[in-house]
Amino acid sequence: MKKILLGISIVIALLLLPHVAYAMHITEGILPPKWVIFWFVLVIPFVVIGTFRLKKKKKVVPGFLPLVGLVGAAVFVFSCFPIPVIGLNGMATAHPAGTGMSAVLLGPFVSVVIAGIALFIQALFLAHGGLTTLGVNIFSMGVLGSFSGYFAFRLAQRMGLKLFWCGFIAGVVSDLCTYMGTSIGLGLLVFEGDESFSVAMMHSAKAMLEIFVVFMATSQGPLCIAEGIVVGFALSYVYKVRPSILYNLRVIKEQ
């Protein structure tokens, strides 16, 4: 029996490894209607505020919309970089979330909108994620990923760290929080209404922890570090070549 279980686990792990980074998007059909509604209700305020901020900024700075669109496209491409997972000897590649980067460049609310659009395109054209699961995916990648990355970056700046380390921390924290969000979304699936609230929450918390450990133990743990380094290098590169971009986007203050 043990051998069967071990065999099943190894096969599944091997199947999941090469593409596991896209496990950050909960796929279509997984969520029951009550959770679909719950997650959409939760993220709608963030998307609405993000859209209003975009609209307001568009009136003041006419070129802001093309800028958001192009930075959004750049972050989308960035999120497709095939980063080799260290420790697996090049066996697998994983893909960064990219929301940390967009939050640092455009602010967390606009980043939520960008994440929502990227998730919509990925759901339709890559079959990663889904339309009924768009709410939970925006929550994990857009809301948790963007806000955690943004505040981690600002906190690191306040601590007087160099730009590379600020970007590194933003990348690591946003990636970790994105996976935490996905684990919460999936863990809540085992929540049963007929159990008492505390028992149901205990069950869900156990499932969340297990899912998070599976993500981290496969490729996402090393990926967090890799994404942090890539974001750090990317921001340092922009600062070295065209610092005015970072000043204009108010990522750093002009000296």
Next chain:
Amino acid sequence: MEILKHVVMDHFAQRRNWLTNIEVRVKLFYIGIGLVLNILSNDITLPLLFFVTSLILLMTIKVSFLTLGLRMMMPFLFGIFIMIIMGLHKGETVVLSGTLFGYELAFKKEGLQIGLLLFTKVAGGVMLMLLLSFTTTITKICMAARWMKMPETLIEVLSFVYRYLFLLIEETETMMSSQRSRLGYVTWFKTIKSFGSLGGMLIIRSITRAESAHVAMVSRGYDGGRVLTVQLNPLVRSDYALFLSCGVLLTFLSYLGFFW
């Protein structure tokens, strides 16, 4: 960057065939109803029906099994993952148990049944989404979104992202091959560093391009208004007939006991 090539699946939607010719609002209506019924269903019949129907429809426009298989691989793996999670956490009747790295594992019958239902819902739902994306361009989806009174700003950003995505993919691939020829990917650290400068370069290029795109748009009369100026044609009799047939189909499925 292999995965990016899959993004360019828009070319299926650019073809002219009987499915692409169907009015976008009719398609969105059908797919929307299908996705809702899919997540509402309590047994595997309806999700399987959606899966098979969508598959047959896609076959009629000559979409290969390989293309579909590639798109379905990740959702299927996710479905298996969820089946395991459900098997481990829901139900009472243990069908398989053991320990893995000192951790007690027990698969339960009821949980596996729920997992199987979710797996079929994934198959049905994803196939419905593929039916939409293989037959509808993003421009048409944007036009339909505007007709549905979605915020103009969101539609504009979506159009921009999609318009420049392919351009940036091409530029990234060119830069990557240059980095590769200069041994930029020989070690893990060099790879990460190359990706870092590539990411930085992408930001710079995107912002430079945004500036020139804005200048070009202003010179062509853009004053901060709509980016997408094409309107959808008014619905015709055949579109209304298709809407009506959806109602008839739902009544028929309901009569057959698919929903309760």
